[in-house]
Amino acid sequence: MTTPPRARLVLADGRVFEGEGHGADVRATGEVVFNTSMTGYQEALTDPSYGGQILTMTYPIQGNYGVNDTDDESARLQVRGFVVRELTDLPSRWRSTQTLGQYLEAAGVPCIAGIDTRALTRHLRSHGVVMGTITRDESASEALARLRSEPAYGTEDYVAEVSTDSIYTFNHEAAVVVPENAPHIVVLDLGVKRNIMRHLRRRGCRVTAVPHDTGAEDILSLGPDGVLLSPGPGDPMLLDHVVQSARGLAGRTPLMGICLGHQVLGRLFGAETFKLKFGHRGANHPVRDEVTGRVYITSQNHGYAVDPDGLDSAVEVAQVHLNDGTVEGMQHRELPLFTIQYHSEASPGPHDTEFLFDRFLDSVRNKDASS
Numbered sequence: 001m002t003t004p005p006r007a008r009l010v011l012a013d014g015r016v017f018e019g020e021g022h023g024a025d026v027r028a029t030g031e032v033v034f035n036t037s038m039t040g041y042q043e044a045l046t047d048p049s050y051g052g053q054i055l056t057m058t059y060p061i062q063g064n065y066g067v068n069d070t071d072d073e074s075a076r077l078q079v080r081g082f083v084v085r086e087l088t089d090l091p092s093r094w095r096s097t098q099t100l101g102q103y104l105e106a107a108g109v110p111c112i113a114g115i116d117t118r119a120l121t122r123h124l125r126s127h128g129v130v131m132g133t134i135t136r137d138e139s140a141s142e143a144l145a146r147l148r149s150e151p152a153y154g155t156e157d158y159v160a161e162v163s164t165d166s167i168y169t170f171n172h173e174a175a176v177v178v179p180e181n182a183p184h185i186v187v188l189d190l191g192v193k194r195n196i197m198r199h200l201r202r203r204g205c206r207v208t209a210v211p212h213d214t215g216a217e218d219i220l221s222l223g224p225d226g227v228l229l230s231p232g233p234g235d236p237m238l239l240d241h242v243v244q245s246a247r248g249l250a251g252r253t254p255l256m257g258i259c260l261g262h263q264v265l266g267r268l269f270g271a272e273t274f275k276l277k278f279g280h281r282g283a284n285h286p287v288r289d290e291v292t293g294r295v296y297i298t299s300q301n302h303g304y305a306v307d308p309d310g311l312d313s314a315v316e317v318a319q320v321h322l323n324d325g326t327v328e329g330m331q332h333r334e335l336p337l338f339t340i341q342y343h344s345e346a347s348p349g350p351h352d353t354e355f356l357f358d359r360f361l362d363s364v365r366n367k368d369a370s371s
Contacts, residue, residue, distance in 0.1 A: 005136055007112045009054075009083060010143040012131040015123060020087075021136045023104030023111035028081030029146075030054040031153035032132035033303065034121045036282030039065075040348020041100065045082065045109070046073040048162035048191030049259065049301045051233035052153055053079060054132055058121050060085040066096025067103040073193040073347055077107040078162060078233075081134040083120065087113040110134045128277045129153075129303065154275065158233040159242075159260070162191040163212035167222075170197040170207040182206050183364050186224040188214065190242065190260050191232025195347040199357045200228075213241055216248025226254040226364040229261025231343065236263035236273045236304055243267050254336035254363040256356075259302050262339035266306035266330060269315045276326070279303035280342075283349030286322040287329070287342060295322065298342035299349025305341070306330070336363035 007021035011032060034056040035044055041062050044055060062084040082104060089099045104111050112134050124130070131153060135143045170187075172194060184206045187197060197207045208222060212232075219227060227249055229242070239260075246268045249255060257265040263273050280300040287296050305326040308317050318338065319329030331338040338360075344353040 004113075007110070007134060007136045008138070008140055008143060009112050009115060009120075010133050010135065010140055010147060011123075012144070012147050013127060014144065016140045017112070017115040017120060019112040019114040021110065022087050022101045022113050023082065024108045025136060026108060026110050027133060027135045027137075028054060028110045029131070029133040029150050030080035031129055031303075032056060032083070032120075032124065033129050033279060033281055034058055034117075034124055035301070036284065037348050040283065042067050042071045042103075043073050043347045045077050045079055047193055047301060048074050048078045049231050049233050050079045051158035051162045051191060052156060053233070054081040054083060054134065055079045056083040056117055056120055056124075058117060060117065061088060062086065063088045063091060063100030065093040066091030067098050067100055068093075068095040069097055070095075073195060074162070077104070077109050079109060082109060082111040083115065083117065083134075084111065084113045085115065085117045087111060124278050129279060154235045156234065157238050159190050159212050159239060162233060163189045164209055165211060167208060167210050167214075170201060170209060172198065172201075176201050178204060178206055183225040183361065184208065184223055185226050185228060185364070186210060186219055186222055187228045187230055188212065188219065188242070188245065188261070190230045190239075190264075192230035193343070193345060193347060195345040196228070196230060196258065199345055199354065203357060203361055205361070214245065216245045219245065219249065220252065224253055225367070226256070226360060228360070229255065229257040229264055231259030231261065231301070233260070235275070236260060236267060239264055250337060251335050254360065254367055256337075256360040257339035259341060259343060262330070262341050263304060263306055265337070265339050266311070266327070269312040270310045272307045272310060273304045274307055275304055276302075280321070283346070285342065287319050288322055289319050289329075290317065296352040297350045298328075298344075298353060299346045300342045302341065336367060
């Protein structure tokens, strides 16, 4: 059995973790974040909201059920690098077609295994997320010097990297027959996951995805019955062009914003956004509905949040995070427009809030009935 090469994870604050190199033999640089989900590594690796980041999984064993051909949430792996405690090469699942290590290597993504991910997570929780690099061919001091010359995560527009380059019709759910006169939902792709579009198509919708820089008039020319602003990576304060597109859509078509889309619509209605110390990433985040008092367990993946100070009085905070009180949902008092900070499509995570897609489509049908 071949002994894996040595690798290092070097953080910008000088902390160094030594481990084994797996996946691709390349360097990787990005913001180091952690996810607390016990399963769902394939969905997480292909989630565009991880653009520009090195992902750490807190659950100690990764790869135990392999990788299959259907659970990708986008067309490629989106993370810059992967950090795990133990990477198994003996998966056990009937759907598995390859090991996690093979999957990472084929995609050109490096992995470091064998480090104390509990210590790394505690460090990030205490000091906040930080830039880091995975390397096999440099000393710790060499890697640190290179890392400190790299741009900070919050200065880069990762939406432009992960968004589609052209308009396309989503038809992955080939078994679902959708009539030509079905509701037409346009997804403004800021880093959309496939499961969002699956949910819409399974509910009988025609679904079209458009690039992040598509203007309001171009979106409206497609004849949408509703527009969904998708999740995605990075700082929403860099997305003035998306805010401008949303301004041209509000009041002219029903809108739903998820995660980054939620933050963009918050900005549209006067709010600023701020960076969380270590973000919300995992499948067990409690969210309370402020009207009903009901608590939902949600899947989340974001490092920024909406500051409710400055929100237009026409918009109310509808949901909050029970751990830190941050804004998890907003709704307009008059327009067919609402937002959520979490991932109602899961993948991975609980299905508690899938009904919000039905709520969105109810607003679409109500618009048609009143027109």
